[in-house]
Amino acid sequence: xxxxxxNLQRLRSQLLPSVKLxxxxxxxxxxALIQAYEAGQRIFGExxxxxxxxxxxxxxxxxxxxxIGHLQPNKxxxxxxxxxxxxxxxxPKLLAEIDKQGRRVGRRIRCLLQVHVxxxxxxxxxxxxxxxxxxxxxxxxxxxxAQISGMMCMATNTDDMQRVSADFEQAHKLFLQIKRDFFAxxxxxxxxxxxxxxxxxxxMQHGATLVRIGTDIxxxxxx
Numbered sequence: 427x428x429x430x431x432x433n434l435q436r437l438r439s440q441l442l443p444s445v446k447l448x449x450x451x452x453x454x455x456x457x458a459l460i461q462a463y464e465a466g467q468r469i470f471g472e473x474x475x476x477x478x479x480x481x482x483x484x485x486x487x488x489x490x491x492x493x494i495g496h497l498q499p500n501k502x503x504x505x506x507x508x509x510x511x512x513x514x515x516x517x518p519k520l521l522a523e524i525d526k527q528g529r530r531v532g533r534r535i536r537c538l539l540q541v542h543v544x545x546x547x548x549x550x551x552x553x554x555x556x557x558x559x560x561x562x563x564x565x566x567x568x569x570x571x572a573q574i575s576g577m578m579c580m581a582t583n584t585d586d587m588q589r590v591s592a593d594f595e596q597a598h599k600l601f602l603q604i605k606r607d608f609f610a611x612x613x614x615x616x617x618x619x620x621x622x623x624x625x626x627x628x629x630m631q632h633g634a635t636l637v638r639i640g641t642d643i644x645x646x647x648x649x
Contacts, residue, residue, distance in 0.1 A: 430458060431465035433643045441637070442630050448492050448619075450640030452477065456484050458644050463489065471513070471638055475501045482508060494619075494638055496550050499523040506530065512537040513578045513619050513638075516550040518565060521572050528571030535571065538578040538619050541600060543593045545582040554600050561608050574609075576617030576635070577601045581625055590625050594632035601633065 427435075434447075441447060448471040451459050459470060463486060470485075472478040473495025482491060490510040497512060499520050505512075506527035515521050515537045528535040542551035552560060560566065566574060577600070581593040601618055609615035621629025621637035629637055 428461045428465070429645075430461040430643060434462060434465045434467055437639060437642060440627070445630055445634060446636050448494065448636055448638045449643050450494065450622075450638050451481070451644065452495070452640070454640075454644045456481065459485060462643060467643075469510075471640075475504050478509075479504060502527045503530070506535060507533075509535065511575065511617075513636075514538070514540040514550065515572075515574075516540045516542075516552060518560060521566060521569060521574075525569035525572035533571075534573045536573045536575040536614070538576050538617060539574060540578045541597055543579050543581070543596045545584075545589070545593075551579065554596070557600065557604070561604055573614055575614050576619065577604070578619035580622075581620065581629075587625070587628055591628045591632065594620055594625075594629050594634070598633035 437447060446469060448469050449462050449467050451470045452473045459481065468488060469490045469492060471492045471494040472481065478491060478493065491508060492511045492513060493505055493509050494513045496514055497520060502523045512524060512535065515524065521537065524535050524537055539557060540551035541557050542553050577597060579593065579597040581590040584590065597620060598618060605615055617635050618633045619636040619638065621634045623639050623642040626637040626639060
């Protein structure tokens with residue numbers, strides 16, 4: 427068994443049954459992804475459009491590709507034909523572009539609304555009040571090809587796990603509020619994408635359904 431297969435086996439034993447593992451494969455070479463695939467991993471997360479395009483052609487067809495990084499609206503057209511889930515929808519403009527490109531290629535594209543709960547100004551996403559205002563505006567209801575399937579966040583980059591847990595708790599409470607008020611009858615609005623290698627256990631305690639883990643699977647990135 428390869429080291430990557432061993433890492434996946436160990437991680438899966440730690441995940442709750444309701445949590446899916448997104449293998450963050452950005453900056454890692456195809457042979458490493460193939461090892462993960464042969465160990466049963468099917469969901470891979472990339473954050474650069476050009477790198478994702480290259481890898482799609484080299485990996486098996488049943489891979490589920492998630493785009494997990496900051497996405498510029500003018501790049502959506504390149505991944506619209508095949509991306510399974512876009513994690514970080516951080517502006518109304520990006521959501522509208524996903525809808526436009528979904529219509530163009532004839533497929534509903536699942537996406538998550540990114541909420542900014544971290545104590546850092548550098549992270550992207552709607553502030554909680556901004557997200558609620560956007561939901562109440564009803565603009566998103568016009569987008570039949572962009573399927574809002576849940577929310578995503580990143581916790582504060584700190585060793586203070588109480589701070590991290592508080593961030594995830596805030597995101598989950600907001601998810602539950604939005605689910606209740608806007609998606610109560612929509613089974614598709616169910617994903618909470620938070621938690622990475624160093625904080626996925628805390629994330630699972632606060633409703634995570636998707637955890638994005640790279641280093642604990644593949645080791646340090648190749649740049």
